[in-house]
Amino acid sequence: MTAANPPTGIIRAALVGNPNCGKTALFNALTGARQKVANYAGVTVERKEGHFTTADGRTVTVLDLPGTYSLRARSPDEAVTRDAVLGRLAGEHRPDVIVAVADATNLRLVLRLVLELKETGAAVVLALNMFDIATRQGLRIDIAGLSRALGIPVTTTVATRKRGLDDLIAEVASAAVASVPTESRWREPDTTQIRAAHHRAEKIVKTYVRPPARPDTWTARIDGVLLHPVWGLLILLSLLFLMFQAVFSWSAPAMGAIESGFSLLEQGVVAVIPEGLLRSLITDGVIAGVGGVLVFLPQILVLFLFILLLEDFGYMARAAFLMDRIMGGAGLHGRAFIPLLSSFACAIPGIMSTRVIDSKHDRLATIMVAPLMTCSARIPVYTLIIAAFIPNRHINGWISLQGLVMFGLYAAGIISALAVSFVLRKIFWRSAVEPFIMELPTYKAPEIGNIARNLWQRAEIFLRRAGGIILTMSLLIWVLSTFPGPPTGALDPAINYSIAGRLGHLLEPLFRPIGFSWQMVVALIPGMAAREVAVAALGTVYAIGGEADPTALGSALAHQWSLATALSFLAWYVFAPQCASTLAVVKRETNSWVWPSVMFAYMITLAYAAAFIVFHLASAWIR
């Protein structure tokens, strides 16, 4: 493109801004539901694109680029922003207009970014977002003066209330028409240039912004409590406790409803379809398999609801502040706290969110230990075994023994994650310690629309997985455990004659030292698709085995397994790399097969060792 854009055709805009400036809220306000979430080609940075139409009918596509303080990118996320702005990103066009989004109450740093953005030669429009908060604080901004000083159009927006959008859209459209994109003059600035840009920005702020008459005092007051060395930690621990309580108790009614829905469906199928292969396929294969996994959707949503709420409120940076020293002892960065917390829901979003960590070694250490956090896919396995084998007793009248075992399993995951990261940092990457400099954003009321949208995106990802890989694996395990059928006059359960049965028998000697039966080995195979599938697989194996009432898998297991075997199975599940998708995500994130291989090897070694020790200790102790 050498001439000005014709007044027709698509305008490509990109949103760039500091973290926490309300950029995503502005993106949502502009595009509404017309957005698409995918990945950039070759990297796993989330690519959010949407579109809207100007008053005169032109289509504008908008990219929501990852937040950054500078184009001098340090993390993969920031590199995407830099490359997208410079038009260097494979498969992406250089944007016609860059919308720099600023938190109107905090202009200093973003103005320096704006100066950098202008160097790229693209048309820049500055949107002063959260303008209502600035007004409420009595902050006075000379918009016209600011616009003159920067040499770019400046508009004001309140994304959460959809205010100022028409003005912004009009400015984007006219900037696109007027702009003649030039070659980028941007070079990575050195310290002298950063200082100079800072002083320019500082001078602009001093000239055109009058400090707030009523500055926000809430953030300081809230921080006085939340960052208090004693109360702050206590509140963090209580929040985590509340979160896990909620994951179990709030989701119980919804889980019950989903379960009874599936059992009604099963009864319907039984009533309509005569006994035989087809009925077995639908009830034992599809309904038992997919239903057994969909049940966890409420838990995953409750966990993400907490994480999203805390993030939107501005608490997550505080949690990182409080946890930095504690995690630093194990060689982890304070920022690893958020990815590791997400990993309690699922390691996949956890590993993907490690992209906020700048340093390669900090990021790799976090990725490597994330799957040790007890993800919600382990919960069904844990609850099944605990309910079947651990007596429902209370110690001292109030500590539930079952709850204690559950807590122990979570603790084992956390402690081993810290230990593994400690070993990685102390033995393999001794020298690399990255700086920890992090903005603590102003607290703000979480925005419901934003949370709902994010929650829906999480649900969609999970449902897509349940519909795809988990359904496929359920069907596969059904086929494996149904064919070939038993010979006529066979005395053993039918599954003994199937492929799965034979495979289980074949692998059983390997697992005998840790107390696993061949049925368990069979269940582990589809459990590679996703941990929770092992429950469905156990159900299938035992239901098809004809020995158990399928609705009471727990009591069937209680008859079949010894306590030592059950405990060994739990120990295995704390460590085992039983999730092919996690390994696939690690491959994508690290762009190499080395790290998923290392992960698989160390986790399966730990799993076998832990199960071996637990099995033999328990056998000796119980006898």
Next chain:
Amino acid sequence: MTGQTGVIVGVFADPSSTVGGVDCAELERRLLEAGFVEGARVTLLHEGPLGGDPIAVRLDDMRVAIRRREAHGVLVQFDGGA
């Protein structure tokens, strides 16, 4: 001491605080980009729960958390002498 205020008079990464990881010039650039620049006003707001590390400071209009190691590169002239 929490509550102490001052003004930044110098930003230069101390070679002893940059063992591996990033070099001096890089740490200096990161400090500058985060807003630790000569002339900025700072107030020590909070100290971390373990060993008082990291610290949270008010830096002009924003709040920033930083480890003491990195904060060594920021020279502050405290108000009221010293």
